[in-house]
Amino acid sequence: MTIRKHSHYFKDVSHIKELDVYRVLDLFEVANPCIQHATKKLLCAGNRGAKDYEKDLREAADSIHRALQMISEDCSRVHPIEWPANEVRIDVIGQNGNDGEHYESGMTE
DSSP states (O other): OOOTGGGOOOOOOOSSSOOOOOOOOHHHHHOOOHHHHHHHHTTTOSSSSSSSSHHHHHHHHHHHHHHHHHHHHHHTTTOOOOOTTTTHHHHHHHHHOOTTTTTTOOOOO
């Protein structure tokens, strides 16, 4: 077997007679539904009869934009850490910050 440059772009399809968009999505493990929709639009842009090329590209861009929105939504979630009621160390750390100013001069470890 020859090692290819960028081998992650190649999939063994010797067991498949025909490929459709859904098989491609499966082979490349595209799990995000927005990216699935955009990929389908891009692979078949203007060739599905119902919509023209530009409309398909705009809808693919809309789907990609939604995927990016979802990433932003997920990153902005705030999950407060629930510390045990008797855990006072975190309160001390929290009030002191991380600049070391709370240590007295001459303090040793």
